Amino acid sequence: MTPDTDVVVIGGGQSGLAAGYHLRRLGVDFVILDAQPTPGGAWQHAWDSLHLFSPAAYSSLPGRLMPPQPGQTYPDAAHVVSYLTDYELRYELPIKRPVRVQGVHQHGQLLRVKTDAGTWHARAVISATGTWWRPFLPAVPGRDRFTGTQLHTADYRSPKNFAGQRVVVVGGGNSGAQIAADLAHDTELTWVTQREPRFLADDIDGRALFDAASARRRALDEGRADTGGVASLGDIVAVPPVRAARHAGHLKATPMFSRLTQAGVEWADGSRADVDAVIWCTGFRPALGHLSSLGLRGSRGHIPTTGTRVKADPRLHLLGYGDWTGPASATLIGVGRPAREAARDIAALLQRA
Known part of the structure; x- marks a missing residue:
């Protein structure tokens, strides 16, 4: 069967855009499916006072520096939404929205991506849905009794x-x-x-956190002692x-x-x-329900990966879910490198095929 596209990217937030940038540079045919009706990913749903941890220049996706926000050292969420909107237009990324992915399935040599707007068949899939859509609530006794x-x-x-x-x-x-x-x-x-x-110390911002996460990943890759990364700072x-x-x-x-x-x-x-x-304010879990039919989760519910590539299926990559899919990959500045590696890995896979 002839695929509809080489790669389907699921999610049009910061991780999906970074993946699209690198796939475009490599000449790979792809489409980005975004469940949101407008650009900006989860940033458009954040609380009103939310600001980035880092200055704009240190909060950028690959290829395009985030412009500073007048009067703000740390840009607010609305500025990030504007930046992401401009980013996808600047690079003419092929985004279809709103398209909600219902499941990814095996289909011979291809992966079948079923959505509420039709079905795509692709040689590879990048899942970049993030965590915002799966908030975690702890099982505290009496939670169902509280009337407030x-x-x-x-x-x-x-x-x-x-x-x-x-x-x-x-x-x-x-x-x-x-x-x-x-x-x-x-x-x-x-x-x-x-x-x-x-x-953390008052002078530490997202720049230092990214450096700490990167240093930890280098140490682990080289077989050196775990530096503790961001967690060691606070x-x-x-x-x-x-x-x-x-x-x-x-x-x-x-x-x-x-x-x-x-x-x-x-x-x-x-x-x-x-x-x-x-x-x-109890955190989030990776939004990966659309991959459940592939049976990839291990005994602890975790999908084993090598970098972003799923070990059980090299056609599938997970991008932007935290350090386990790349150092600081859930951040604007941190997702660029794992996105590049995922795109290169997929391009090599397509060439071999």
Whole structure:
């Protein structure tokens, strides 16, 4: 059977665009399928005050520097959306949207990509769907009993929606600290974390984090001792709003509660607090349900890869899901290198075929 295209890229966010850039440079025939109706990937759904960790020049996709945002050292999410919109137009990337991929299946020597807008047959597939679409909620007792508002990072937008309310923010990572800082002035805030928050030094931003992730990958590839990467530096980047809230004494973490009650939360020692809302800043999982029919997951639910290439099927690459698919590959600046490697690997595979 003749394929409809050589490569289908699933996802039109930053990872899909980086893949498209390198595939275009290699002369590979491809299409990008994006479930979103407009450009910008997950950035268009972020909370209002979200800013990058790094200056624009250090937050760029391959081939095109992100222009600085006037008046901002660290660009906001809207600026990133504008940049990604311009990027796909500048390189005339073949993106079809909105197209939701329902499943990827074996079809002889090809892979069949079934969507709500038809079916594509391709020689290779790059999955670049990210994690935003699969928020993780921990199985905390009583979560179904609580009668107040519950939402995840992916659903949070603005403190104005919670003004004057008693709000619990759960999570000791960047999103938890940033959303807690966002809410600190307009709500009765309780910030709960599993362990004492670990703030990075104030002068560390995304540039240093990318360097640390890259150094760790080089050490592991060369058989040297694990440097610890970003985790060795801390968990929370002290971006200006977080730094200000911390210095004002608003970011004092409370240990994690043991369960939710109908009216609020309860700790292991029996103490309770009535609250109006709980915001779960508890992370995300890779959005890979469209690959379930291929049976690639190992015993722990993880798809084994060599770099971005799936070990069980060299026609399939995973891009942008974190360090396991390339150092800092879930970041704007970090996805370029693994995208290039995936594109080169696929081009070599097509040439051999």
